[in-house]
Amino acid sequence: MSTTSVSPQALAINGGSPVRETLLPYGHQSVDEADIRAVVEVLRSDWLTTGPKVAEFEEAFAARVGAAHAVSFSSGTAALHAAAFAAGLGAGDEAITTPMTFAATANCVLYQGAMPVFADVCPDTLNIDPEQIAKNISSKTRAILPVAYAGHPADLDPIMKIAGERELIVIEDACHALGAKYGERSTGSIADMTVFSFHPVKHITTGEGGMVATNNAQFAETLRRFRNHGISSDARHRQSAGQWHYEMVLLGFNYRLPDIACALGVEQLKKLDANLARRREIAARYTAALREIPGIIPPVTRPDVTPAWHLYPIRLDAAKLTADRAQIFRALRAENIGVNVHYIPVHLHPYYQERFNYRGGECPVAEDAYQRLISLPMFHGMTDQDVSDVIRAVSKIAGCYIR
Numbered sequence: 134m135s136t137t138s139v140s141p142q143a144l145a146i147n148g149g150s151p152v153r154e155t156l157l158p159y160g161h162q163s164v165d166e167a168d169i170r171a172v173v174e175v176l177r178s179d180w181l182t183t184g185p186k187v188a189e190f191e192e193a194f195a196a197r198v199g200a201a202h203a204v205s206f207s208s209g210t211a212a213l214h215a216a217a218f219a220a221g222l223g224a225g226d227e228a229i230t231t232p233m234t235f236a237a238t239a240n241c242v243l244y245q246g247a248m249p250v251f252a253d254v255c256p257d258t259l260n261i262d263p264e265q266i267a268k269n270i271s272s273k274t275r276a277i278l279p280v281a282y283a284g285h286p287a288d289l290d291p292i293m294k295i296a297g298e299r300e301l302i303v304i305e306d307a308c309h310a311l312g313a314k315y316g317e318r319s320t321g322s323i324a325d326m327t328v329f330s331f332h333p334v335k336h337i338t339t340g341e342g343g344m345v346a347t348n349n350a351q352f353a354e355t356l357r358r359f360r361n362h363g364i365s366s367d368a369r370h371r372q373s374a375g376q377w378h379y380e381m382v383l384l385g386f387n388y389r390l391p392d393i394a395c396a397l398g399v400e401q402l403k404k405l406d407a408n409l410a411r412r413r414e415i416a417a418r419y420t421a422a423l424r425e426i427p428g429i430i431p432p433v434t435r436p437d438v439t440p441a442w443h444l445y446p447i448r449l450d451a452a453k454l455t456a457d458r459a460q461i462f463r464a465l466r467a468e469n470i471g472v473n474v475h476y477i478p479v480h481l482h483p484y485y486q487e488r489f490n491y492r493g494g495e496c497p498v499a500e501d502a503y504q505r506l507i508s509l510p511m512f513h514g515m516t517d518q519d520v521s522d523v524i525r526a527v528s529k530i531a532g533c534y535i536r
């Protein structure tokens with residue numbers, strides 16, 4: 134692949150023709166006729182919410198990820214909040230998490246009045262570094278929240294070991310990692326609770342939606358109550374038992390995922406394996422092509438891991454390029470490649486800086502990576518032509534800005 138002698142005028146940002154005519158988004162859902170039929174069927178039924186599709190989706194999901202229980206929620210964020218509650222996080226507690234994530238991972242700790250503590254990431258995967266977790270443990274630590282960044286599971290064996298030694302609860306944020314494997318084990322079967330999201334850019338979608346998978350029956354019961362106002366049985370069970378009486382036993386929320394969404398989830402789940410296979414194919418094509426382009430560093434996969442490829446984040450090698458991330462990002466957008474950046478480290482958001490006095494420098498590995506990251510489009514509906522367009526655009530731009 135040629136990466137040299139691209140003149141600046143050839144770039145779309147400088148008036149040249151773009152690699153493609155229409156914008157390729159960084160993520161997009163795939164919804165087919167079977168999905169639509171399933172949703173319409175529910176709309177014609179008696180149960181729009183708290184009906185039979187909820188249990189059907191939860192049972193199919195639990196079986197798929199290898200967990201004893203799965204509890205659905207109105208979003209991944211609600212699922213994280215519920216997991217933080219079930220873990221018993223409260224005022225005076227600390228929970229260790231990664232800065233290289235969407236803010237919701239840390240926010241759920243704050244919802245519970247506890248304190249998120251940011252441990253820096255490993256330079257290869259950008260997942261939380263178990264050594265940094267160990268360094269940040271205090272007498273107040275109660276939970277660890279690793280994130281499977283981009284769909285690559287964090288190093289869970291040492292994390293579970295640290296947690297086991299100190300009786301900490303591990304909530305894995307696997308919103309990027311449905312269908313991933315850590316060794317031979319499925320994401321969802323390892324941590325005390327594992328949280329998933331069904332936002333449209335994810336591996337399967339319910340519009341909005343989330344799930345907590347757990348092998349712990351006590352957590353599952355608390356999660357079910359928390360998503361339903363803290364009430365100890367749901368409407369359908371009361372109806373089938375002919376009971377009017379219910380008890381609110383804890384302060385919960387309405388975080389229920391309706392049957393309309395669960396019906397979509399049941400259908401989408403049937404396509405998960407195909408979606409994962411397509412994402413892996415795209416990742417393999419990207420990596421084979423991009424590793425040949427000077428200045429572009431493809432994401433790393435550790436040998437014992439099967440990632441789910443929610444994102445495909447490349448890093449720029451600043452020493453080899455004459456343009457910075459902002460320029461390259463704008464140039465890719467001008468070529469109609471819908472790139473994104475994941476993530477601004479959480480502690481550098483103004484809310485966190487102002488409330489907790491972060492100034493930068495607290496997590497140097499994550500902060501350095503952030504300056505160089507660009508997420509390329511990655512979704513299972515991408516065509517081969519879409520993948521070629523992305524590779525061509527990256528090659529064109531790197532070829533113009535190479536030192």
Ligand SMILES: Cc1ncc(COP(=O)(O)O)c(C=O)c1O
Binds near residue numbers: 210211235342
């Ligand atoms: C790592 C991570 N955690 C949590 C969430 C929140 O999920 P949701 O958008 O379903 O609330 C997201 C959403 O993108 C995410 O990427």
